[in-house]
Amino acid sequence: MKTSVKALVVGGGAIGTSIAYHLARAGWSDVMLLERDELTAGSTWHAAGLLPLFNMSYATSHIHDYSVKFYKTLEEETGLNPGFSVVGNLRMAQTRERMDEYMLYATTAETVGIPYEWLSPKEIKERWPLVRTEDLVGALYHPTDGYINPADVTQAMAKGARQRGVTIERRWQVDGYEWAGDHWRVTATKMVEKGGNLLPSDEQVVIEAEHVVTATGNHAQRTARLLGLKIPAIPVEHQYIVTEPDPALVEFRKDHPEHPVLRDADAKWYVREERGGWILGPYEKGAPARFLYGVPDSFRADLFPLDLERIEEEYMSFIHRIPSAETVGLKDDFNGPICYTPDGNPLLGPAPGLRNLWLAEGFSFGITAAGGTGYYLAQMMVEGEAEIDMASLDPKRYGNWMTTEYAARKNEEAYEHVYILHHPDEERPACRPLRTAPAYDRQKAMGAQFGQVNAWERPNYYGPKDAPADFDEKARSFRRGAWWPYAEAEARAIRENVGLIDATAFTKHLVRGPGAAAFLDRFTCNRLPKVGRINLTYALTEAGTTRTEYTMVRFAENEFVLISAGAWTAYDGDYLRKAAEDFIAAGGGWVDIHDISTQWGTFAIAGPRSRDVLKELVRDAEPQTVLSNARFPWLSMRRIELKMCPVYAVRVAYTGELGWELYHPIEMQNYLWDELWEAGEKHGMKPVGARAQNWLRQEKSYRAFGNELGRDATPLEAGLDRFVDLSKEFTGKEAMLARGIRSKCVTLLIDGPDDADPWGREALYAGGERVGRLTSGGWSVAFGKSIGMGYVRPDLTEPGTKLQVKMFDALWPAEVVEDSPYDPKNDRLRADG
Structure with a gap:
């Protein structure tokens, strides 16, 4: 057995086997895979083998699309048939709203290049007469996927991996991980079978590996303990049943091809053929989470008892839906553990706090995702970055606040929500509220949803103060939901008067120490601001793409606060700390980094009358001039006093209006909130939520991380040249320049449907050709039409260029406009008073 390898993959299910295969295919021949039992012994063996392509996530859609294409090549390469039945996939809809969902699925699929067809109930009945269709409104049909034999595809990938030099060792359990400074020392124990159980023997080996990948499936909690991590991957029971042969189906198949995989999402199930019967x-x-603290040694390729009442x-x-099945008996049943995460997406990428340790955990659709997971993770490991933005799957999207109880309850919810209507404005209720700013109750009393x-x-928006508890749930839609008029009024208030936004969720890192300035100068691509000033800057990946976005505030020569998106606290902090460690190790000065996100609250006040509100509260020797351009210019920071609350005020506004961000001690938040509202009442101030803010920032062409900004585009492709200082050296500079401009970010005004706006997932067309995709979308109160941002070919970026947006299976006119179409000279931001 090898004791030194380039990469060690832990876990021999479909995911781990694919990763080992693709690492070898990417050029790493010295790869070893360890499996504690037999290949496929985890969830892989009892998976139904479905290959659903459509997904609301751009990254996950790419992963699934690669898998389907890759599996079709395996037999030619390995000689093993993976058991791929390309029967297609029929998503049936009982309601118009479900068809709206499918139309959004479809245009997202178009951005990836996945083909599809629309079928009417009549066409469904003509093709598959066993299906009852009178209560359907239509269906989305994808002809190129189907289902596969999970064991066969795993063994085919294993053979392909061995052919490429990968060593696969079974019956070895990892019992310890130790970082040795530049490589991992992994302790593995030989497992032996005794009385039907798999138990550790006295034989152990230590394997030295430059990189380690964990793909441990149901055993993720054990992996988490060994590594000292929190990994919110916990299995949930999933049942499926297999019927006896259906005589009507047997007769139908005498002269017809196999049915596609049938999905009745409104009824919350999938069905496919299985030897003359149905699965x-x-x-x-009510499906429960299992193995919250680890899988018992006695549980191997085992199942749980079936709970038929739960699925009645x-x-x-x-x-x-299939009346002929009524008299067919049950042949077999399965109730096994399938790993989930709180949002249903896998945890894929570098582990927090650790070097050269990669997680591939929490795959609820593991067979569909296995091929693409191996491909894109291998790109990240071998080349430094994947060709698509993988940030949405990063394991660090959950911070240290996450607990086992939270993960279990949210994972149960994610399972239950597989077939609910996935509105783009969906907010799931489990485990809420959990993290609340002090002003939460005050905002709730004002109608905050x-x-x-x-x-x-x-707050997403502020609805009626006396709204029922289910108001927001009923307000959701794939078109303009009942929340839309409230968000429109909030956006208009900021454009015409003044609004107050709670931005406490912002991520805030304090960076200081004798090496802070030198470190940040290398770490980010823009020139550093002067003391008391701010700038917008970006940290790049080694591949030259955008790793994260920061508002940088300079408090002193070597003291800075970096402000970034609230969703990315652990993600940004981990990267900052690792980069600082590298800087110090290379001889740079000491850098101290602290996450102060929960110490400072943040309110954003914006609008042409925002200065008037603050003047009511500011305490200064010259209160009438403290907020003037002369003393407090745009893009600067000052410590001011708002009555009894000390505030670090930053003159910047994500909404593109005159405004300030007010960073205050979190324990004084309610005091400051009350004072702002007392002062704001006479000026007609409105509370404003995140949805209106999102619309307003698009009118200014402000890019958002996770939308326009990501690890698949450089700052130059994002059109952020003015924030890139090419006269200095910074991480990713040469790679950024070498990549050139493959596509370019633009802002578009859209003449869309009267009752809907784009969500930022739609395909863009020019002359009947797909030329790009939207990354953001919404409504513009300034222009009275829909607005969006996205990426197109570089030759289509000139203002005035006519494009089309795919919405609800129709093409709608769109026009490229200049950057910052609202107030392009920033006169309103700079307004004096």
Whole structure:
């Protein structure tokens, strides 16, 4: 057995096997995979093998698309048939709203290049007469996917990996990880079978590996303990049943091809053929999380008892949809653990706080994702970055606030929500509220309808003060929901008067020490601000793409605060700390980094009358001039006193109006909130939520991380040249210049449907050709039409260029406009008074 390798993959399911294969294919021949039992012994063996392509996530859609294409090549390479039945996938809809969802799915799929068809109930009945269609409104059909044999595809990838030099060792359990400064020392124990159980023997080996990947599936909690991490990957029970042969189906198949995988999302199940019968897989309420603290040694390729009462409703709806199944008996049943995460997306990428340790955990659709996971993770490990932005799957999207109880309850919710309507404005209720700023109760009393970001409760919009508890749930839509008029009024208030936004969820890192300035100068691409000033800057990846965005505030020569998106606190902090460690190790001065996100609250006040409100509160020797341009210019920071509250005020506004961000001691937040509202009443101030703010920032062409900004585009491609100082050296500079301009970020005004705006997931067309995609979308109160931002070919970026946006299966006119179409000279931001 090898004791020194380039990369060690821990876990021999479909995910781990694919990663080992793709690392070898990417050029790392010295790869070893360890499996504690047999290949596929975890969730892989009992998976139904479905390959659903469509997903609201751009990254996950790419991963699934690669898998489907890759699996079709395996037999030619390895000689093993992976058991891929390309029967297609039919998503049926019982309501118009479900069809709206499918239309959004479809245009997202177009941005990836996935083909699809629309079918009417009549066309469904003509092709598959066993399906009841009179209560359907239509269906989305994808012809190129289907289902696969999980064990066969895993063994085919394993053979392909071995052919490329990968060593696969079974019956070895990892019992310890130790970082030796430049490589990992991994302790593995030989497992032996005794009385049907798999138990550790006295034989151990220490393996030295430059890189380690964990793909441990249901055993993720054990992995977390060994590594000292929090990994919110916990299994949930998933049941499916196999029927006896259906005589009607057997007769139909005599002269017809196999049915596609049938999905009745409104009934919460999938169905496919299985040897003349049917496999029914429901996603019901009440499925419990299992193995919260680890998998028992006695649990191997085992199952849980079936709970038929729990899936009775789904079973009856299956009989309704396929009436011939009513008299067919049950042949087999499965109830096994499938790993989930709180948002249903896998945890894929570098582990927090550790070097050369990669997580590939929490795959609820592991067979579909396995091929693409191996491909894109291998790119990250071998080349430094994947060709698509993988940030949305990064394991660090959950911070240290996350607990086992939280993960278990949210994972149960994610399972239950597989087939609910996934509105783009969806907010799931489990485990809320959890993290609340002090002003939460005051905002709730004002009608705030909250969203959740990094578990923080943040107002999305302010509805009626006496709104029922389910107001927000009923307000959601794929078009303009009932919340839309409230957000429109809030956006108009900031453009015409004044509004107050709670931005406490912002991530805030204090960076100081004798090496702080030198470190940040290398770490970011813009020139550093002067003391008392701010700038907008970016940290790049080694590949030259955008790693994160910061508002940088300079308090002293070697003291800075970096402000970034609230969803990315652990993600940004981990990268900052690792970069600082490298800087210090290379001989740079000492740098101290502290996450102060929960110590400072943040209010943003914006609008042409925002100065008038603050003047009511500011205490200064010359209160009438303290907020003037002469004493407090745009893009500067000052410590001011708002009555009894000391505030670090930053003159900047993400909404593009005259405004300030007010950073205050979190324990004084309620005091400051009350004082602002007492002063603001006479000026007609309105509370404003995140949705209106999102619309307003698009009118200024302000890019958002996770939308326009990500690890698949450089700052130059994002059109941020003015924030890149090419006269200095910074991480990723040469790679950024070498990549050139492959596509370019633009802002568009859109003449869309009367009852809908784009969500930022839509395909863009020119002359019948797909030329790009939207990354943001919404409504512009300044221009009275829909607005969006996105990426197109460089030759289509001139203002006035006519494009089209795909919405609800139709193309709508759009026009490229100049950057910052609202107040392009920033006169309103600079307004004096």
